[in-house]
Amino acid sequence: MILLGAILLIIGLLVGISLFTTIGGVLVLIGAVLWLLGATGRAVGGRKHYF
Template sequence: MILLGLLLLIIGLFVKVSLLTTIGGILIVVGAILWILGATGRAVGGRKHFF
């Protein structure tokens, strides 16, 4: 999710499409939160690991 967000963010910046930049930023933040929660061993959404 973080890589997809980063890809959308870069494409959005180069093409100057603010919607892609916004969605990319949101995906990066959500992906980072899920990664941190998963690394601490906390179950998120009933799952301990998100692959």
Template sequence: MIVLGVILLIIGLLVGISLLTTIGGVLLVVGAVLWILGATGHAIGGRKHFF
């Protein structure tokens, strides 16, 4: 999710499409939050690790 967010963010900035930039930023933030919660041991959606 983080990688997809970065790709969409870069494409959105290069092409100038603000929708892609927004979606990429949201995916980047959500992926980072899920990664941090999974790394600290909190269960996310019934799983101990989020991959």
């Protein structure tokens, strides 16, 4: 999710499409939060690990 968000963020900044920039930023934030929660051992959505 973080990788997809970063790609959309870069494309949005280079092309000038604000929708891609917004969606990319949101995906990076959500991915980072889920990654941090998973790294601390806290179950997210009923799962301990996401593969």
